Amino acid sequence: MEIHGTVYDILHNKSGETWITRPEDSVYDAIRQMGEKNVGALVVMEDGQVVGVLSERDYSRKVVLQGRTSRNTRVGEIISRPAITVGCHDRIETCMQLMTQHRVRHLPVVDDGELVGLVSIGDLVSWVMSSQRHTIQQLQGYIAGEYPG
DSSP states (O other): OOOOOOOOHHHHOOOOOOOOOTSSSHHHHHHHHHHHTTSSSSEEETEEEEEEEEHHHHHHHIITTTTTTTTTHHHHHHHHOOOOOOOOTTTTHHHHHHHHHHOOOOOEEEETTTTEEEEEEHHHHHHHHHHHHHHHHHHHHHHOSSSSO
């Protein structure tokens, strides 16, 4: 089944802000911000450019499991570079392919060099489920004879 829609469609229906951190910030401060904002990831910005994403997963794997301390570790030490980003006009399927290929769960959205949002695997799953519900409703309507021939 083809999945219709673009990143813009997801951002247009999504509420909330995109929160950022910087490479020189401590991981502790970034994780504290995630807790305060109730988010699972922050976009990492340096000199106005997206350089990566810091997620709770990064924290658990690259700080906790390696015996580091979050107060003495800088965000820039544990993020993967370069950032994997998408644009507003990229298709949902493109996002899913990038997430699978690069094993990431968050994609910063950059348009004309500016950060405009963040899409997560959860956003994509919600979009796909909604799209499938819509398709099923159309098919049920067609079967029931509610659509003109």
